[in-house]
Amino acid sequence: MTVFPSQAEIVVIGGGVLGTSIAFHLAKAGAKDVILLEKNELTHGSTWHAAGMVGQLRSSRNLSRLLQTSVNIYEGLEAETGLASGWRRTGSLRLASTPERLLEAKRSNTIAKSVGLEAAIITPKEIADLFPIAETKDVLGALFVPGDGVADPTSLTLSFAAGARKHGVKIFQHVAVNGFERSGRRINAVRTTEGDVRCRIVVNAAGVWAREIGKLMQVNLACCGLVHQYLITQPIDGMDSNMPSMRDPDLSVYYKPESNGLVVGCWEPNTAAFDANPIPGAFGRELLPPAMDRFEPFIEAAIKRTPLLAELGIRDVITGPIPFSADGDFVMGPIPGLENTFVASGCVVGIAAGGGIGKVMAEWILEGQPSMDLWPVDARRFGDHHGAKSYLFPRAIEVYGDHYRLQPPGHETSSSRGFRRSPLYSLLKQKQAVYGAKFGWERPNWFASGVGEAVERPSFDRPNWFSPVADEHNAVRNAAGIFDLTSFAKYEIHGPDAFNVLQFLSVRNLDKSIGAVSYTQLCNKRGGIEADVSITRLSHNRFYYVTGTGNGVRDVEWIRANAPANAQFAIEDVTSAWSVLLVTGPKARGIIADAIEEGEGGIRSGSELSTLTIGAAHVRALPISFAGEVGWELHVPSEFACDVYERLLEAGGPRGLRNVGYRALDSLRIEKGYRYWGSDITPDYNPYEAGLGFCVDLDRDPFLSQVALRDAKLRGPSRRLCTFVSDKLRNAFGGEALYVDGEIAGATTSAAFAHSIGKVVVNAYVPSSLVKNGEFEIECFGERSQLMRATQRDLLKSV
Numbered sequence: 147m148t149v150f151p152s153q154a155e156i157v158v159i160g161g162g163v164l165g166t167s168i169a170f171h172l173a174k175a176g177a178k179d180v181i182l183l184e185k186n187e188l189t190h191g192s193t194w195h196a197a198g199m200v201g202q203l204r205s206s207r208n209l210s211r212l213l214q215t216s217v218n219i220y221e222g223l224e225a226e227t228g229l230a231s232g233w234r235r236t237g238s239l240r241l242a243s244t245p246e247r248l249l250e251a252k253r254s255n256t257i258a259k260s261v262g263l264e265a266a267i268i269t270p271k272e273i274a275d276l277f278p279i280a281e282t283k284d285v286l287g288a289l290f291v292p293g294d295g296v297a298d299p300t301s302l303t304l305s306f307a308a309g310a311r312k313h314g315v316k317i318f319q320h321v322a323v324n325g326f327e328r329s330g331r332r333i334n335a336v337r338t339t340e341g342d343v344r345c346r347i348v349v350n351a352a353g354v355w356a357r358e359i360g361k362l363m364q365v366n367l368a369c370c371g372l373v374h375q376y377l378i379t380q381p382i383d384g385m386d387s388n389m390p391s392m393r394d395p396d397l398s399v400y401y402k403p404e405s406n407g408l409v410v411g412c413w414e415p416n417t418a419a420f421d422a423n424p425i426p427g428a429f430g431r432e433l434l435p436p437a438m439d440r441f442e443p444f445i446e447a448a449i450k451r452t453p454l455l456a457e458l459g460i461r462d463v464i465t466g467p468i469p470f471s472a473d474g475d476f477v478m479g480p481i482p483g484l485e486n487t488f489v490a491s492g493c494v495v496g497i498a499a500g501g502g503i504g505k506v507m508a509e510w511i512l513e514g515q516p517s518m519d520l521w522p523v524d525a526r527r528f529g530d531h532h533g534a535k536s537y538l539f540p541r542a543i544e545v546y547g548d549h550y551r552l553q554p555p556g557h558e559t560s561s562s563r564g565f566r567r568s569p570l571y572s573l574l575k576q577k578q579a580v581y582g583a584k585f586g587w588e589r590p591n592w593f594a595s596g597v598g599e600a601v602e603r604p605s606f607d608r609p610n611w612f613s614p615v616a617d618e619h620n621a622v623r624n625a626a627g628i629f630d631l632t633s634f635a636k637y638e639i640h641g642p643d644a645f646n647v648l649q650f651l652s653v654r655n656l657d658k659s660i661g662a663v664s665y666t667q668l669c670n671k672r673g674g675i676e677a678d679v680s681i682t683r684l685s686h687n688r689f690y691y692v693t694g695t696g697n698g699v700r701d702v703e704w705i706r707a708n709a710p711a712n713a714q715f716a717i718e719d720v721t722s723a724w725s726v727l728l729v730t731g732p733k734a735r736g737i738i739a740d741a742i743e744e745g746e747g748g749i750r751s752g753s754e755l756s757t758l759t760i761g762a763a764h765v766r767a768l769p770i771s772f773a774g775e776v777g778w779e780l781h782v783p784s785e786f787a788c789d790v791y792e793r794l795l796e797a798g799g800p801r802g803l804r805n806v807g808y809r810a811l812d813s814l815r816i817e818k819g820y821r822y823w824g825s826d827i828t829p830d831y832n833p834y835e836a837g838l839g840f841c842v843d844l845d846r847d848p849f850l851s852q853v854a855l856r857d858a859k860l861r862g863p864s865r866r867l868c869t870f871v872s873d874k875l876r877n878a879f880g881g882e883a884l885y886v887d888g889e890i891a892g893a894t895t896s897a898a899f900a901h902s903i904g905k906v907v908v909n910a911y912v913p914s915s916l917v918k919n920g921e922f923e924i925e926c927f928g929e930r931s932q933l934m935r936a937t938q939r940d941l942l943k944s945v
């Protein structure tokens with residue numbers, strides 16, 4: 147018997163599909179001295195009772211690629227590990243019974259094409275051929291993905307475990323982790339029922355227990371467990387177990403043929419939380435009592451689709467805990483607040499995603515970053531507040547119930563709202579601000595003053611905010627707008643090495659005079675864009691760092707992880723201390739000048755910070771406007787924000803100043819060529835490809851991305867972010883397939899209706915060789931239409 151070790155290089159906690167896949171991929175990539183700890187036996191968490199459906203299409207391109215990676219891994223796993231994974235390619239159907247749902251299916255089909263996944267919209271007759279027990283009279287069509295399939299969760303996990311052992315991983319079952327030895331930002335040892343293990347890296351893959359493991363590490367993770375259920379019918383004569391699985395989102399049910407029956411599951415509203423209270427220590431390979439009151443309405447619905455169900459007995463009801471998160475997506479990557487720990491949990495489709503997750507987690511752990519941008523599932527997209535019970539569970543339960551709900555772009559959640567409010571919240575609410583939520587904040591999306599009800603009605607076509615947003619947009623272009631951007635994440639970075647650290651990470655030379663405001667990117671050693679920020683030099687070694695609302699946790703963790711070794715600096719979160727009012731538009735300068743204290747020097751020219759007095763507040767004015775107009779972000783000590791706002795409104799009223807929200811900002815920025823970090827620019831792209839080469843100062847002391855960017859500049863970008871306009875489209879949202887010369891060449895990164903131009907504008911990366919002479923088309927809801935390339939100069943001329 148293997149002796150339990152007192153130290154290891156990497157400790158993986160959890161022997162479900164994720165933990166075993168991560169251990170396998172780590173060892174396969176060459177990691178030595180990896181151990182896996184499982185408190186019960188392998189698969190004894192959520193894995194053993196999963197239905198085993200494997201779908202590959204997700205809302206973002208890279209997540210779809212991650213799932214495609216899984217399928218590729220499953221295809222070759224048996225040959226690699228010696229144990230069958232139970233993977234079978236059966237295809238999948240996603241039905242559409244309303245015109246809107248059909249639009250959604252067409253949009254998914256477009257996304258599938260953009261990632262090279264074979265898919266098609268098929269007719270009711272073709273559905274009936276593939277799934278003969280389905281009643282299709284009311285069905286309009288379905289998305290068919292022939293490459294989807296099913297896997298046997300237990301076989302898959304045991305196959306990964308066999309592969310891991312083959313590569314040297316030691317797996318210890320019946321060993322529970324019950325604490326950690328932590329000093330500062332490091333975990334030094336894992337405490338277990340068999341004794342302490344000193345280690346260099348810890349991976350938390352504990353499924354629905356991941357949040358509890360987080361608590362033992364003294365961090366708040368935004369993942370949890372919810373209750374999910376499906377039933378298995380009595381055997382069906384002549385049932386073909388190779389029939390595709392089928393999802394019926396309009397009825398919120400799914401089907402998976404079993405060798406001698408049918409699995410029928412549902413995503414019901416108001417499911418229960420599994421771990422709102424501490425999970426009993428002994429909970430292992432067991433199920434929860436079925437909640438038939440919640441399930442029955444969906445069984446009724448399922449009988450409409452598959453009438454045969456009414457005649458079949460129910461053999462079993464499986465009710466078990468499923469990992470979930472505060473936004474329904476996985477929670478992966480480095481754990482914020484600690485420098486040597488990783489998490490992979492919150493995974494609602496772990497059987498489908500397990501292979502890909504294992505691979506990218508191994509890259510993240512061993513190489514410092516995954517081979518593709520994984521921001522939509524990055525643990526650093528959450529703050530501490532997302533892990534609080536009162537935020538996490540209501541939101542997770544809402545998102546769970548919405549799993550299949552038709553959600554046109556722009557949909558806002560209704561639970562867990564109002565936690566973080568700007569001082570202006572009530573004032574703007576009185577002015578009919580319609581709020582959206584971001585990172586726990588309430589932010590004005592648009593203002594309904596004088597245009598009817600202050601509610602949002604999103605649509606695949608034109609949402610109800612289309613006209614008011616057009617008015618807000620035009621006010622900014624013709625006069626001025628005032629935006630409440632208080633939710634920006636703000637930090638002061640200071641200490642003896644503060645300058646050296648930022649200078650090392652930034653692509654722009656920050657060696658500038660005190661008061662200089664620099665727009666820059668932070669890039670990794672491959673040249674990929676990790677952050678897109680403004681940095682203001684407050685003194686020799688003190689900087690004011692401003693980044694997007696949801697990006698602060700990630701930026702700060704990345705700065706800490708990539709700063710030169712032993713650098714002495716501190717990062718202080720000052721988000722709550724400062725409110726931000728953006729005043730922008732051709733009249734902005736005059737409005738601010740009228741609002742400031744008489745006799746003041748006024749606004750400084752160029753990229754310089756001005757300190758202004760408005761009312762009794764000392765305000766930092768940064769000459770930056772994401773709207774692409776003359777403008778200043780006024781950073782106001784929070785308690786003065788209402789007074790400063792009222793004074794600006796008073797000064798601006800006669801000049802046409804009006805309240806403007808985030809939805810207009812999207813339209814304003816896209817027609818002026820401003821990029822969004824997270825879609826247009828990500829670690830997958832470098833500044834030259836993104837058209838941000840003007841920010842890069844290559845000729846200076848060494849910095850992190852210098853070698854990669856010098857090389858990138860020398861070679862010239864192989865692809866470029868291009869802007870296009872469409873004469874025909876009524877709307878686009880990003881993620882649509884882009885065709886160049888009739889061939890799929892990628893997908894749009896972002897899109898918006900640009901109100902000055904009166905046309906849809908889209909951004910997309912295009913191979914450099916095709917930029918000049920290519921014929922471009924976009925596929926939107928299954929329809930292809932021509933795109934005209936527009937240089938920045940063209941767009942500016944028309945604005």
Ligand SMILES: Cc1cc2nc3c(=O)[nH]c(=O)nc-3n(C[C@H](O)[C@H](O)[C@H](O)COP(=O)(O)OP(=O)(O)OC[C@H]3O[C@@H](n4cnc5c(N)ncnc54)[C@H](O)[C@@H]3O)c2cc1C
Pocket residue numbers: 159160161162163164165183184185186187188189190191192193194195196197198199200321322323324351352353354355359374375376430464465466467468469490491492493494495496497498499
């Ligand atoms: C009813 C149901 C149906 C599902 N159907 C599907 C499906 O069709 N397709 C799909 O892709 N997904 C499905 N899922 C989801 C899937 O089950 C999960 O995504 C997947 O099993 C998660 O794997 P995991 O490794 O993260 O967690 P788990 O399998 O829960 O593994 C975590 C492990 O950590 C161990 N552990 C916890 N605490 C400790 C500790 N302190 N010390 C040591 N070990 C510890 C646990 O014992 C457990 O074995 C379904 C889930 C449910 C509930």
